[in-house]
Each structure stands twice: as structure tokens, then as C-alpha cells.
Amino acid sequence: MRTLKKVVSAEVGHISELPDEDQVLLQxxxxxxxxxxxxxxxxxxGVAVRNEEGHFFWGCNVERASYTQTTHAEQNAIDTMVCRKGPSKVTAVGLVAAPANVSVSLCDEPSAENQIKSIEQVPVPCGHCLQIIWENCFNDPDVQLIAAVNGEVVVTTIGDALPMRFGPKELGVDY
Structure with a gap:
């Protein structure tokens, strides 16, 4: 047997370090x-996506008593994009999530105890949503996932967040 490995990475910083279009995405x-x-x-x-035309689409989670019918924010945003523009490539995904009673400020400086210190602390969409995002990345593993948490922003890629992918390409679909 051979062992195959992949290094996963994420950049952590402040929102002011992001390009303007990524700051808008998080807003x-x-x-x-x-x-x-x-x-x-x-x-x-809350999630916002930017497509290759530079348009923004956003969505939030909508829970229902039967949890299987809950709409995830990523799905809501991407479905809105497809509804408005047809099949369209996602170029970036912005994610802001926290308990309902927590106020999220994108501009705060993180406290030392709240800083992200390990890859396991990096906030990423759930597996269900990573698959939905991948479907509209059109086989581009470099699509950025940008999350705001505790005064920091984290930037990674769909390829790092979902390293072993199955999608349209494996079914013979080529966008």
C-alpha cells in the first residue's frame, strides 16, 4: 500500500487585508x-457568493421542524444565483456564522484568546454545503472560501476544504 497525503492550508488575518470585493462579499x-x-x-x-461576472448573491439558513427540509445558507445563496443567472461559476464564497445572540462585527480586532491557532478551528461550510459549492465551481479547486470569525477572517479554497471531491466531472458533465 502507498500513502497519499495532501497539505491543507488557510490564511488568517483581518478584514482590512482583503481586497475590496472580498470585504463586500463578507458584508x-x-x-x-x-x-x-x-x-x-x-x-x-449568512453566506454570499460572487460569480465570474462579479455579481453577488446571498442567502441565510432557514430551519424547519423537520430538519431534513432545512435550507442551508450556502444552498440558499447558490440557488438564488442559479435562479437569477442560470448555471454560473462561483468565484468566491463568504461566510458569517454565530449563535443568534452573538453580534458579529467584521471590523473588530480579535482578542488573543479568540485568535485561530490551528487548522481545526477554521470555519468551513458543512459537507453538504461543500458539495453544493463544488457543483458550481466548474472544476476549479482554487475557488476561495472566506469566513469571518471572532474579528478575524480566514481564507482557504474549496480544494483544501473538500480535498477528495466528487462532482459533475465524474458524471461526464463539463461546464
């Missing part, structure tokens, strides 16, 4: 988070 995600309907988990998620 839309933060606004979407405010509209979340999460009476069961009380965990509010």
Missing part, C-alpha cells in the same frame, strides 16, 4: 445572517 454575508430563521438551533448563518 453581504453578514447582512444575510441577520435574516436567518433558526428557531431550533439558534445558530444564524
Amino acid at each position: 453581504y454575508a453578514a447582512l444575510a445572517r441577520k435574516n436567518a430563521q433558526a428557531p431550533y438551533s439558534n445558530y444564524f448563518v
